[in-house]
Amino acid sequence: MKKALITGINGQDGSYLAELLLEKGYKVYGLMRRKSKVDFGNVKHLKNDIEIIYGDMTDPISLINAMKISQADEVYNLAAQSFVATSWEQPIATAEIDGIGVTNMLEAIRTIKPEARFYQASTSEMFGLVQEIPQKETTPFYPRSPYGVAKLYGHWITKNYRESYGMFACSGILFNHESERRGKEFVTRKITDAVARIKLGLQDPLELGNMDAKRDWGHAKDYVKAMWLMLQQDEADDYVVATGETHKVREFVELAFKHVGIEVQWQGEGVDEIAIDKATGKTVVSVNPKFFRPAEVDILLGSPKKAEEKLGWEREISFEELVKRMILSDLERVKEEA
Ligand code: NAP
Ligand code: G4F
Secondary structure (H helix, E strand, C coil), X not given: CCEEEEECCCCHHHHHHHHXXXXXXXXXXXXXXXXXCCCCHHHHHHCCCCEEEEXXXXXXXXXHHHHHHXXXXXXXXXXXXXXXXXXXXXXXXXXXXHHHHHHHHXXXXXXXXXXXXXXXXEEHHHCCCCCCCCECCCCCCCCCCHHHHHHHHHHHHHHHHHHHHCCCEEEEEECCEECCCCCCCCHHHHHHHHHHHHHCCCCCCEEECCCCCEECCEEHHHHHHHHHHHCCCCCCCEEEECCCCCEEHHHHHHHHHHHCCCCEEEECCHHHCEEEECCCCXXXXXXXXXXXXXXXXXXXXXXCHHHHHHHCCCCCCCHHHHHHHHHHXXXXXXXHHC
């Protein structure tokens, strides 16, 4: 039986990856931080199938301990301070968790089980002010947030340990991927949660920031398959995982409202822009400058060519299906809560 250690197991991707590995017959260990209240987050339903090890990416001893206990054959490093906006408010914590934390994990592997295979959760945020469209593995990086900068360190240290010590260490440069389990601070889930509430008459207009930003959005369930595939190859390498499509935040808003039978009409420009419900004339979306970032990533669009050709990876869930799944799940949940 293969053994896997997933850091950040209670996050969005951690939960989908744990399900995938359990289906494949792995023994799954998950690293989780201690909280003041016991909370298994997105893996509540897997509590009895996985083994939780308490630890923190900033505490090297706890990672050594996690490797000793799990003796993992495969380590998936998904733990991170993953919200870009927060990285300006907590730049040092972000660097310690998302940057140095990667070295802490690599050193724990090197000390306890150097032959273990390692996956690093790199990100399209490293492309930031994009140097070419679409972005691929060879596109130069230009991060635009403390998060992007910290992740770039994690990316390079992974490559460096591969080249320095011959470790089987891979980075997946994943573009935005969302799901019904996405944190509500991220724009997609913020939209679907609000649209469900507005439909049920439980919320005032949704306030957003930059609606012109373009993102390459896929579903997390598809993306964790690429992580696993990377660690099954003969050689370690880095791969872009993306859909090859990009959409504005505004398009996501329109589609989410459409799924609950509301057609929106846009009026005004810049910070005065609003969306009204065409049928009632009521304002359903407005702009709040507090959601703009000190530096923005205007467009992300990835080329999944290498992952498709070398890993045989394919995304199965389209953009339209992603929005539909998220809004239906939020509608159901909000109805139950109400
Ligand atoms: P997520 O839902 O925010 O999950 C992050 C996980 O990391 C949570 O379980 C969190 O635990 C844990 N964590 C945070 N700080 C930690 C620390 N100091 N020690 C141990 N665990 C810690 O993020 P996600 O969307 O699943 O993303 C997974 C990874 O992929 C992240 O590294 C993210 O940066 C990267 N990524 C995500 C995307 C995307 O679009 N989703 C794209 C590219 C890359 P708590 O519950 O205790 O906070
Ligand atoms: O949903 P977001 O917060 O995701 P962002 O910043 O693209 O980061 C996500 O994807 C990265 C991969 O590219 C991951 F590495 C990272 O961990 C995370 O998962 O914002 C998306 C866009 C941004 O341009 C933002 O300015 O939406 C824009 N936006 C507009 N109004 C908003 C809002 N974002 C948020 N969170 N909230 C708003 O009200």
